[in-house]
Amino acid sequence: MAKDKMALSVKLKIFFLVQALFSKVIKGSNIGTSNTISVGGSFQKDEKSNTNNIAIGPNDIVTVKNRHLVKADGTKFLLKGIAFPDPPPRPPYDHTYNAEAWIAILHQLRDLNLKYNAIRMYRMDPYTDYSEFFNEAARLGVYILVPLTSARGGGVIDRDKSPMKCYPRSTFEYGVTSLKNYLRYPNVIAGLLGNEVMNSPQSWPSAPCVKAYGRDLRSWMKQEVAKGTIERTLPLVYAAQNTGIGPMVGPAKAMQMTMDYLTCITDEEIWERRKERLVAAQRKASEAQVKQVESTADFEDDGGTAIDIFGINVESWCSSYDTYETNVDGTPGTYHELHEGLQGSSIPLIFSEMGCAHDLYDGDLDDGGLSPELENSEGPARNVGDRTWGQVPSVLNEMSDLWSGFFAYAYDGSPQFIMFEGGPWDGKHVLEPTADFYSFKEQLDMVDALPQNGSNDTIIYHHKIEDEELPPLCHVIEQEIRDLCGIEIKDFSHIPSRVREVPRWMEYTVMVLITIILVVYGFRLLHLRQRRSLRKQYEVIV
Structure with a gap:
């Protein structure tokens, strides 16, 4: 059942991409071509x-x-x-x-x-x-x-x-x-x-x-x-x-x-900086002071x-x-x-x-x-x-x-x-x-x-x-x-981020290359072991 759902999801993604590309060609849409x-x-x-x-x-x-x-x-x-x-x-x-x-x-x-x-x-x-x-x-x-x-x-x-x-x-x-x-x-x-x-x-x-x-x-x-x-x-x-x-x-x-x-x-440091910004404005600070505080905290997000x-x-x-x-x-x-x-x-x-x-x-x-x-x-x-x-x-x-x-x-x-x-x-x-x-x-x-x-x-x-x-x-x-x-609420930061900094295709490429390297290295080790075994057999016969 899980495999069927996964296959369906892949088919839908492919269908959507093909549909978008077709729409670009026929209608001049900007979907999927940029x-x-x-x-x-x-x-x-x-x-x-x-x-x-x-x-x-x-x-x-x-x-x-x-x-x-x-x-x-x-x-x-x-x-x-x-x-x-x-x-x-x-x-x-x-x-x-x-x-x-x-x-x-x-x-x-x-x-x-x-x-x-x-x-x-x-x-x-x-x-x-x-x-x-x-x-x-x-x-x-x-x-x-x-x-x-x-x-x-x-x-x-x-x-x-x-x-x-x-x-x-x-x-x-x-x-x-x-x-x-x-x-x-x-x-x-x-x-x-x-x-x-x-x-x-x-x-x-x-x-x-x-x-x-x-x-x-x-x-x-x-x-x-x-x-x-x-x-x-x-x-x-x-x-x-x-x-x-x-x-x-x-x-x-x-x-x-x-x-x-x-x-x-x-982040308490970010919270303090944002608080300073608001306090400065609420105290009717000079325009220069407000701009200075605003530039260090505006839209700061932790x-x-x-x-x-x-x-x-x-x-x-x-x-x-x-x-x-x-x-x-x-x-x-x-x-x-x-x-x-x-x-x-x-x-x-x-x-x-x-x-x-x-x-x-x-x-x-x-x-x-x-x-x-x-x-x-x-x-x-x-x-x-x-x-x-x-x-x-x-x-x-x-x-x-x-x-x-x-x-x-x-x-x-x-x-x-x-x-x-x-x-x-x-x-x-x-x-x-x-x-x-x-x-x-x-x-x-x-x-x-x-x-x-x-x-x-x-x-x-x-x-x-x-x-x-x-x-x-x-x-x-x-x-x-x-x-x-x-109610006890767990720290949400313990839930790892799902955002990928590296594109998935690059991850797959690296995984494939590592697999190839390991396979080749494994064969070389096996080959070396076989040569050593044959050498020992030859020495015993001689």
Whole structure:
């Protein structure tokens, strides 16, 4: 069975390479014919259909600046995304890919006038050429969050295994293959290296595997950028489930500790230099002093940081009458608690999944949340459990100083969270929008109609050193997790790096040469022994 899987992997790699070379010859694509992965891929701007100038090109790549997502023109970028449906499975591959059907969903959302700018993908095959889908999404102005792990096979981080075994080399190779495939598209905004891996006290010991995986992918990208084989690095995201750790640690505190662990610094000297830089700026030091400190610490990385963006999968705001600050029952609002609890974040924050389950929504209201004032201006009438999405303006306004948007959950998937009916999606035909979808759409419409307040992408980002936050030292956050949760976390640095400094073909060549030398040397020894034996026999006879 293992041999069959290995053979299949090799065949897929060969197929992908041949397909890329063929695409270069026939279409003039730049895939596979150069040692450099070009940002922009085979994207071509359609001037006739792109009358509103929303297409995403190489100059529209979104990067991480301090605690914000920022476009090349200096404007802050806020995600207004939706979770894309999973295509139906087809053994032995993960899921089928139908470019026409996938693109049809993008067009359906645009035709429904949904003011979205991003989608989150869950199931993709790094050996598949998605250029048609990625390019059409770019033409429509849609950014994509791609997965860098898989639900099974070589791309799994197995949280049920020990830290030395839950991150095998096959996972790193899966991630590198994914990056090589997706990096060339300017609308690929980030890569997800883990989803709800550490979501219980029992699974937290696997945290070093997530951290080591992020460390290695970041190291590999920096190495390849220096070589000139790729043109940019891709921000890495971890998506945490908004839940506590045991009875003593609530969700907001658990999210803060998870974020701190994945961004912590291992080298105390580097941490001290970065601290000096921040202190100098905060004390309003002279411009010359700030520049001097900044030049010694800017972007200094000791390999401890695993992620560039921290995502939270949140299922709160479960009433039509919840507000940002309080729930309908008078308890503190989840979004407000997260906003306050993560003020010390050193990186951008997003809701990687957002939306309450239908069965829980308005379940405590006598009218089931179907009051006339909550009806939509378009679409079908609301049913019990249809969400009103009141959190949308809060995330894009009150929280936008720290939060960089969300992905609403979901177009299709679990019946408890769907916004379209008629599924599960067959991978071929679009589904029908529900009242839940139209509520989401109207919230985005209202935000878009507001004056400039951070909700639209027109705020110019100005980097200030004094606004930065310093991640904690790793041994400090590890001790905090140990004290509060009783969880012992192994040192992730004990997991060896999977990044190869020497190309694999060179390793194989050296191994073959050493083998040849040993074989030749062995034959010479055998030959010498035979000659000595014959000589002794001759001496005995004489």
